[in-house]
Amino acid sequence: MKKLLYVLSWVFAVLLAILFLLAGAGKLGGGATEMFAKWGYPSWFAIFIGVAEVAGAIGLLIPRLTRLAIIGLTILMIGAAYTHVAAGEGLDVLRPIIFGIFLWLVWFFRGSSTSAESEVEEPE
Numbered sequence: 001m002k003k004l005l006y007v008l009s010w011v012f013a014v015l016l017a018i019l020f021l022l023a024g025a026g027k028l029g030g031g032a033t034e035m036f037a038k039w040g041y042p043s044w045f046a047i048f049i050g051v052a053e054v055a056g057a058i059g060l061l062i063p064r065l066t067r068l069a070i071i072g073l074t075i076l077m078i079g080a081a082y083t084h085v086a087a088g089e090g091l092d093v094l095r096p097i098i099f100g101i102f103l104w105l106v107w108f109f110r111g112s113s114t115s116a117e118s119e120v121e122e123p124e
Contacts, residue, residue, distance in 0.1 A: 002111065009109035012102050013066065017057040019099070020073065024053030039083050052076055066110065070103045077103070 026032060027050030036046040052072065059069025080096035 005109040005111070009106045012109070013060045013106045016073075016099065016102055016106070017060040020053045020057035020060070024050040024057060026050070027053065039087055049076065060106070067107060070107050073103055074100055 027046045030046075032046045032050070033043045036049075037043065053076065056069045056073040056076070059065035059072070062069075077096035077100040081093050081100075084090075084093040084096070
């Protein structure tokens with residue numbers, strides 16, 4: 001069972017990393033500055049969020065940084081959820097909530113150990 005959870009944690013981490021990398025790249029490419037302006041944020045904030053999302057995506061794939069990345073990305077998702085609620089965007093709030101849930105599934109599926117070997121071993 002531990003091995004299955006460990007494998008699932010990697011599947012979720014890789015998928016989330018891809019999604020956050022794409023989202024961050026879109027913001028770094030300048031595609032989100034109009035949205036951020038509509039929400040009342042300065043244009044540089046989209047770049048800041050893009051850098052944070054790309055850094056978080058990379059962190060999800062580095063075992064020693066995964067938990068730090070989860071905490072940072074969770075903070076971003078809380079801010080995104082708040083922004084969508086404050087802007088009256090209804091169901092758009094679900095995306096950051098769902099991403100947050102999957103981030104924390106990665107955390108819990110990895111267990112308390114940070115060593116891949118100890119997490120994969122099953123009792124004989």
